[in-house]
């Protein structure tokens with residue numbers, strides 16, 4: 001026997017015949033527990049009792065509210081990516097904090113409600129007990145179960161306390177629904193339903209069509225907004241450039257690496273992209289097609305670009321196709337040309353999605369390239 005006092009242990013038949021109160025008393029005797037204080041906290045139905053009940057229910061209601069707000073925000077808040085210069089960018093930036101705060105309310109409210117219930121509803125008890133080693137025996141388990149059931153009866157949770165049981169049910173149900181919503185959420189809301197104009201397909205390099213029908217192309221600019229000209233780069237050089245529009249240096253999908261290869265470098269160009277370069281200048285997305293790190297470790301002699309995150313390598317002398325590591329797609333090439341003031345502009349937006357592959361990205365044509373200047 002483990003840790004029992006000298007009290008006599010009843011037989012299994014005697015145990016079955018004992019009432020809940022008798023089992024509670026037996027449990028304390030067997031465990032050598034001295035109950036200094038034990039009993040209901042408040043007179044059932046008294047004003048103090050009702051106040052205690054309301055103070056617990058309010059936490060469960062808060063948890064329910066948090067869970068409901070989470071579900072509403074998850075489904076209806078406009079969570080699609082918005083670039084920094086978009087007037088609705090604040091909505092996109094608030095999406096994750098709103099989910100975090102509402103989830104915190106739901107979980108925190110439920111936890112605080114349980115703590116309040118233990119402190120204000122369950123029977124008040126002050127007990128002194130010696131610790132013992134080893135696993136509990138059958139008699140211990142039965143008497144403990146009786147003590148838990150007794151606490152349920154004395155606290156009124158079994159027969160009364162409709163408010164607490166109701167709000168606890170609401171909070172538990174809300175939390176369970178909250179956990180399920182993200183799993184089925186993708187089937188309810190598709191942020192990329194309007195694929196052609198969706199932010200995953202368009203970057204700040206896209207030209208703007210002005211009200212008079214003219215097309216304004218976007219300049220390649222330094223981080224401070226200074227536009228870039230061919231004479232700003234020496235042969236063999238590399239420069240990070242951004243769209244020369246408001247917010248261009250902050251848009252996550254827009255950084256581009258501009259290269260000026262030496263004139264005698266043998267260059268292969270990707271089929272269909274023969275006109276994307278300007279002389280010896282080539283522009284590629286800086287965002288790695290594996291999982292989106294900025295790739296900018298450039299080895300000039302070999303023309304390789306290394307992504308530091310997982311060591312993917314791209315052959316810049318052959319259309320930036322991946323030649324090592326986990327990336328499977330080439331870095332998208334930005335078509336470039338000069339405007340009438342001699343500054344670089346993007347001839348159009350990228351012709352393929354920037355960054356990591358994703359489900360809606362579609363199938364990619366088989367790789368094909370040929371020496372610059374030849375037909376195919």
Ligand code: FES
Nearest residue numbers: 288290291307310
């Ligand atoms: S993100 Fe570039 S290799 Fe993984």
